[in-house]
Amino acid sequence: MDTNLDLSCTLVIFGATGDLTHRKLLPAIYNLQYQKLLPESFIIMAIGRKNKTSETYREEAYKAIKSFSRFPMEKEIWDDMSHKIYYKSMDFLENEKYVELESSLKSIDDKHNTKGNRIYYMAVAPENFEPIIDKLHSYVIKREGKTWHRVVIEKPFGKDLESAQYLNSKIVEVFQEKNTYRIDHYxxxxxxxxxxxxxxxxxxxxxxxxxxxxxxxxxxxxxxxxxxxxxxxxxxxxxxxxxxxxxxxxxxxxxxxxxxxxxxxxxxxxxxxxxxxxxxxxxxxxxxxxxxxxxxxxxxxxxxxxxxxxxxxxxxxxxxxxxxxxxxxxxxxxxxxxxxxxxxxxxxxxxxxxxxxxxxxxxxxxxxxxxxxxxxxxxxxxxxxxxxxxxxxxxxxxxxxxxxxxxxxxxxxxxxxxxxxxxxxxxxxxxxxxxxxxxxxxxxxxxxxxxxxxxxxxxxxxxxxxxxxxxxxxxxxxxxxxxxxxxxxxxxxx
Ligand SMILES: NC(=O)c1ccc[n+]([C@@H]2O[C@H](COP(=O)([O-])OP(=O)(O)OC[C@H]3O[C@@H](n4cnc5c(N)ncnc54)[C@H](OP(=O)(O)O)[C@@H]3O)[C@@H](O)[C@H]2O)c1
CATH class of the missing domain: 3.30.360.10 (Dihydrodipicolinate Reductase; domain 2)
Incomplete structure (x- = not known):
């Protein structure tokens, strides 16, 4: 793997309190950290509906990683990773929460030098893909300079051809094909x-x-x-x-x-x-x-x-x-x-x-x-x-x-x-x-x-x-x- 690229970014996980995030995403990120593949400026913005602080979310993440990671939990690695995890509680359907989200992401960019690069990971039920992308478009994503914004869409991508076409048409309004990652973990x-x-x-x-x-x-x-x-x-x-x-x-x-x-x-x-x-x-x-x-x-x-x-x-x-x-x-x-x-x-x-x-x-x-x-x-x-x-x-x-x-x-x-x-x-x-x-x-x-x-x-x-x-x-x-x-x-x- 090419390790010369600048990978600085914020990973925004929608659905961060869900099963996929706990069993797969957080352990995968820890494993990358364990292998020293993540840059210093790699931040996680975890988003769920439940009310909790970043501190409580970190405890939850710790347990998930301990249960599902393939590498053992090592204090030094976890300490390095945990202080870069933030939690935000919001309902996906509330517009004003996206304004707050953008402001939090901006502060993270400034504090951690993530260069404004972002990955929006949709670890949510398929019916939420479209409203979230729509609101990201309206309130969060601004095409600025050399920053990149990428979206990861979990499967299933639609429930038939028509709904998949509709979802895709919504995505292309916001993200270019090269920045759209339709995940099939197989x-x-x-x-x-x-x-x-x-x-x-x-x-x-x-x-x-x-x-x-x-x-x-x-x-x-x-x-x-x-x-x-x-x-x-x-x-x-x-x-x-x-x-x-x-x-x-x-x-x-x-x-x-x-x-x-x-x-x-x-x-x-x-x-x-x-x-x-x-x-x-x-x-x-x-x-x-x-x-x-x-x-x-x-x-x-x-x-x-x-x-x-x-x-x-x-x-x-x-x-x-x-x-x-x-x-x-x-x-x-x-x-x-x-x-x-x-x-x-x-x-x-x-x-x-x-x-x-x-x-x-x-x-x-x-x-x-x-x-x-x-x-x-x-x-x-x-x-x-x-x-x-x-x-x-x-x-x-x-x-x-x-x-x-x-x-x-x-x-x-x-x-x-x-x-x-x-x-x-x-x-x-x-x-x-x-x-x-x-x-x-x-x-x-x-x-x-x-x-x-x-x-x-x-x-x-x-x-x-x-x-x-x-x-x-x-x-x-x-x-x-x-x-x-x-x-x-x-x-x-x-
Ligand atoms: N689980 C897997 O192994 C797996 C495998 C392959 C693909 N997938 C796909 O991954 C996606 C997520 O699956 P999952 O199993 O992780 O689902 P899940 O356990 O039901 O988690 C759903 C997440 O969405 C949040 N959420 C739901 N409605 C919300 C709203 N209105 N506002 C804010 N947050 C809301 C929940 O927050 P709260 O808990 O705080 O309410 C939770 O974090 C799905 O598309 C699924 O098909 C999952």
């Missing part, structure tokens, strides 16, 4: 950044990375937990908006993209967006053969029992919100013609895991195993919680018999790195400070993701689902297995 994960390196820095992957040699690709992201206390949000989102529109389609674009002609931000994003533009539309006509949706029902075993989604807190007892999605997706271009990308994501699955499985075509059974098929080569990119690369190939079993068995090479990145594997938010916050938006979604990526997802949601609206249709703690509805079985394939659980 993009900050180490193995996601590694996908391009694996593909484009290895002679034995890139030449095979096409429909001639690849049979199919599976992208799975499962969570063990249910909806927890986020029922209010999830009811309006569902797995499609929460996971597919952002994380899953970002993975598809990284796996499917052409090599960029440069590693600069725009070259990479240009290639990613081409993939999203080339996704075959799923509409009313082909919805049945390409999609499965599910919702978990209650389940009980000797070991544990789970509530069904409809029994969860702040969820309607007749909810039709999907907690599981499986899709068969095609990228309509020369490289990927005819190669299905099977995507699945769900809550209350048997384990938490995100991985990409590249299944290579089977070799013709001419020499070996004429009567029994050889196992296909598999390349597995593990994103979380394990990070690494797993490769399965065929080898002779030691012994006198000519027996061929699949064997595995397993590179575990976080076994090697241990707790030192950086958190996604660390990398992303640091990138915003440096003005590098490569790991953030550009507007057209968001736009084309919504175009694809909106068609499916529209087609689903015309048909009432038969929910619940899978038991909590299982791998999803049986229709998801049928989706692949019809193509003579099945989901691979490594």
């Amino acid at each position: 993009l900050g994960k180490e193995m996601l950044q590694n996908i391009m390196v694996l593909r484009f820095a290895n002679m034995f992957f890139e030449p095979l990375w096409n429909s001639k040699y690849i049979d199919s690709i599976q992208i799975s992201s499962s969570e063990k937990v249910g909806v927890e206390d986020r029922g209010g949000y999830y009811e309006k989102a569902g797995a499609m908006r929460d996971m597919v529109q952002s994380h899953m389609l970002q993975l598809v674009s990284l796996i499917g993209m052409e090599p960029p002609n440069d590693l600069d931000t725009e070259s990479i994003r240009n290639e990613k967006v081409k993939v999203l533009k080339a996704l075959k539309k799923i509409t009313q006509e082909n919805i049945e053969e390409n999609t499965v949706r599910g919702q978990y029902g209650a389940s009980q075993s000797d070991k544990e029992s789970f509530l069904g989604y409809r029994e969860e807190n702040r969820v309607s007892a007749i909810s039709d919100t999907e907690t599981y999605v499986a899709l068969k997706v095609f990228i309509e271009n020369f490289r990927w013609a005819g190669v299905p990308f099977y995507i699945r994501t769900g809550k209350r699955m048997p384990e938490k895991s995100t991985e990409i499985i590249i299944q290579f075509k089977s070799i013709e059974n001419i020499l070996y195993f004429k009567e029994k098929a050889l196992q296909p080569n598999l390349l597995v990119i593990r994103i979380q919680p394990k990070e690494g690369v797993f490769f399965q190939f065929n080898a002779k079993e030691p012994g006198t018999q000519q027996k061929i068995i699949p064997v595995q090479m397993d590179f575990c990145q976080n076994c090697r790195m241990g707790i030192n594997s950086p958190e996604a938010y660390e990398r992303l916050i640091y990138d915003v400070m440096r003005g590098d938006s490569t790991l953030f979604a550009r507007w057209d990526e968001v736009e084309y993701s919504w175009r694809f997802v909106d068609n499916i949601l529209e087609a689903w609206r015309n048909q009432k689902p038969d929910f619940p249709n899978y038991g909590a703690g299982t791998w999803g509805p049986k229709e998801a297995d049928i989706l692949l079985n019809k193509d003579k394939r099945s989901w691979i659980n490594i």
Whole structure:
């Protein structure tokens, strides 16, 4: 990382008393401080609705960091950081509070020499994005000299194409595209950044990375937990908006993209967006053969029992919100013609895991195993919680018999790195400070993701689902297995 840039700035966190700030943002900032990556003039202006002093907020921040940081709490580092945290209580909707905010930020600029540079981080519910940006425009942001003002928008970016377009139109009134950071924290994960390196820095992957040699690709992201206390949000989102529109389609674009002609931000994003533009539309006509949706029902075993989604807190007892999605997706271009990308994501699955499985075509059974098929080569990119690369190939079993068995090479990145594997938010916050938006979604990526997802949601609206249709703690509805079985394939659980 380039450490020569002047990173002086104030990070203004809207929603500083919320879950995201406590679990992710504050620990990430502490970790940056721990690694000496923050400048002397880095200030946090924490904004929440609750009434409290900066001193009480610092105590709260201390506890959050102690619980969630990957580095131990060290007094010297904390002392250095804590006196640069300020708290301001305000309601996002009150105009006069923004006038006060600007005055506080101005005093901070003067006191701490932050050069007037600011990052406005929207760690708030999506309905608050627009009013805050609007009021920042009216009362806070003044384009002055060489100062920069950047905005970070948490996901979800809109709830459909129309609302995303509207939100974007509001943002561009205030911030230039280069100063707009639409965060998808998956993009900050180490193995996601590694996908391009694996593909484009290895002679034995890139030449095979096409429909001639690849049979199919599976992208799975499962969570063990249910909806927890986020029922209010999830009811309006569902797995499609929460996971597919952002994380899953970002993975598809990284796996499917052409090599960029440069590693600069725009070259990479240009290639990613081409993939999203080339996704075959799923509409009313082909919805049945390409999609499965599910919702978990209650389940009980000797070991544990789970509530069904409809029994969860702040969820309607007749909810039709999907907690599981499986899709068969095609990228309509020369490289990927005819190669299905099977995507699945769900809550209350048997384990938490995100991985990409590249299944290579089977070799013709001419020499070996004429009567029994050889196992296909598999390349597995593990994103979380394990990070690494797993490769399965065929080898002779030691012994006198000519027996061929699949064997595995397993590179575990976080076994090697241990707790030192950086958190996604660390990398992303640091990138915003440096003005590098490569790991953030550009507007057209968001736009084309919504175009694809909106068609499916529209087609689903015309048909009432038969929910619940899978038991909590299982791998999803049986229709998801049928989706692949019809193509003579099945989901691979490594
Ligand atoms: N939590 C996560 O792990 C996670 C992960 C990915 C994305 N996100 C996204 O991050 C955003 C924040 O999520 P969260 O889980 O942190 O939400 P949260 O725990 O509900 O926190 C919301 C924050 O907004 C503040 N707030 C709400 N209405 C306000 C108002 N009218 N005026 C002033 N402050 C107000 C709350 O302040 P008070 O508490 O003081 O009332 C609180 O600080 C959401 O867009 C979410 O989708 C969250």
